[in-house]
Amino acid sequence: MKKLTFGTPEALTPTKFCAGLAYTETEISYPTEEIEFYENARGCVLRLPLGESEHLYGLGLQLKAFDLRGEKIVLRPNADPIAITGDSHAPVPFFVSTAGYGIYVDTARHAEFYLGSSNLRTAESAADEQQTLSTSTAELYAHRKAERSNISIQIPAAKGVDLYIIEGETIGEIVAQYNMFSGGGCDAPDWALSAIYRCNTGWDAGQVLKTAEHFKREGFAVGTIGLEPGWQTRSYSCSYVWGERFPDPAAFAAQLRDMGYHINVWQHAFVHPESPIHDELKPYSGNYTVWKGLVPDFAMPEARAIFAKQQKTLVDIGVDGFKLDECDSSDYTGGWSFPCLAEFPSGLDGEQYHSMFGQLYARSILEALGENPTLSEVRNMGALAAPYPFVLYSDLYAHKDFIRGCCTAGFSGLLWTPEVRDARTKEEFIRRLQSNVFSVQCLVNAWYCDDIPWREHGCEAEVKALLALRETLVPMLSAAFAKYKATGVPPVRALVCDYTADPETYAIDDEYLFCDDLLVAPIAAGERGRDVYLPEGNWRDWFTKEPVANGKFHVETEGIPVYERY
Secondary structure (H helix, E strand, C coil), X not given: CEEEEEEECCCCCHHHHCCCCCCCCCCCCXXXXXXXXXXXXXXXXXXXXXXXXXXXXXXXXXCCCCCCCCCEEECCECCCCCCCCCCECCCCCEEEECCCEEEEECCCCCCEEEEEECCCCCCCCHHHHCCCCCCCHHHHHHHHHHHCCEEEEEEECCEEEEEEEEECCCHHHHHHHHHHHCCCCCCCCHHHHCEEEECCCCCCHHHHHHHHHHHHHHCCCEEEEEECHHHECCECCEXXXXXXXXXXXXXXXXXXXXCCCEEEEEECCCECCCCCCHHHHHHHECCCCECCEECECCCCHHHHHHHHHHHHHHHCCCEEEEEECCCCCCCCCCXXXXXXXXXXXXXXXXXXXXXXXXXXXXXHHHXXXXXXXXXXXXXXXXXXXXXXXXXXXXXXXXXXXXXXXXXXXXXXXXXXXCCECCCCCHHHXXXXXXXXXXXXXXXXXXXXXXXXXXXXXXXXXXXXXHHHHHHHHHHHHHHHHHHHHHHCCCCEEEHHHHCCCCHHHCCCCCCEEECCCEEECCCCCCCCEEEEEECCCCXXXXXXXXXXXXXXXXXXXXXXXXXXXC
């Protein structure tokens, strides 16, 4: 890894808030002399060389894109990515190349990445502008592709930036080094790897307990019960105080714990005027409110301590999981959240704070949990997030996008769950649950479902079997998380991570490696089968143990195709 400094970097960047940062300088072969840097009216620009055969991946959780070569990606936190623009629950200024390098740009700005942009016009290149008239679409697009020979990065407002270049034989090796740079992957307690069931937001204590008892009695392998917004007196913005639906929260929590459940509670970070910590947080909050609630400046230890004090009242009665919602923002559903022009007492502006909101919020929750382990949910993460035991989820629900997230999250030190909510058919519910079982977090989010959603479709037996299957995967996942912490290797990752020398993997965004030795090829809802590609090596069907030849083939099954390399 090599750090390069251009111009005068900003004082507040993700590395400044990374407690476990571990930089060790090594020699690299990357042609650093070919990097260009200059300031312009919008901030500063980096221009990097791009080889003709390179393929690029990363820049955070991408639900709409996989191979990013030729794309313009703007790293903007957004709850509703609708196209290949870069909008994401978790934008990360780190990308990797099949040419054996990765680059981390240390900025919290909404940087623009032109991943295959046209060459600058120079006097020397003027003669090259005489092109033969294109007579076909193929020729036209050939010219366009030929021009894209570099990467341009615009960093708004900044007058300089630190760049970190990482090299490795495979993309997986590069990603692992990036994760170790941030302090290594997170821990995940075994109990958190069992299935989570999030209850309807309007249910009271009795309804939640009745459902929990039903799962135990009928043998559904659910390990955590999640409560949605209705547990609080106020939820938009939040009070963090138990409401009338839960008149005796300590007794309620004790009953769940006695049944063997862990407890996860929903919240967001916008603090309602009725919250016990509202007035104390005022001096440590931004100058804009959201849903009439304060926006704590979690970059400040004082704000984290005050916020964690209130969350500890939940931890003290047995809560050990949190769902951190609404910490991303959206420009497509009303423009809620604070604006980028907001100011925070730490010195961060709204643009920077949006990019680091998820980690800083999660850090406050970890301070409340103390030594209690967790694997919780969050809707925004960013750079250097691997040490945080928080899994990303989305309000979007396209099944193929959710499968793609299983592939793209691993490029950027992120964890992702393709959660299950409801379904139009029995087949869709089962297909969604199949891919969810083979992810880092098995989450059924029934927050708006009046009843247990699989009852509607009459698939109790199938769901029971899939949740039991998930339990058999817990030891494997536990070992994968231990490896994640020790080496930085993601527990779920795209095929190109391990098989970077195989061009057939460069566009595969619907198969992924699960733990060390399983290749999962989910079948999307509404489809009877799919094409599968197995890279070079020895493979067998994980369920039947029958050998399977590597290469391309078609499979049709009501189950989920899973293959084991041996």
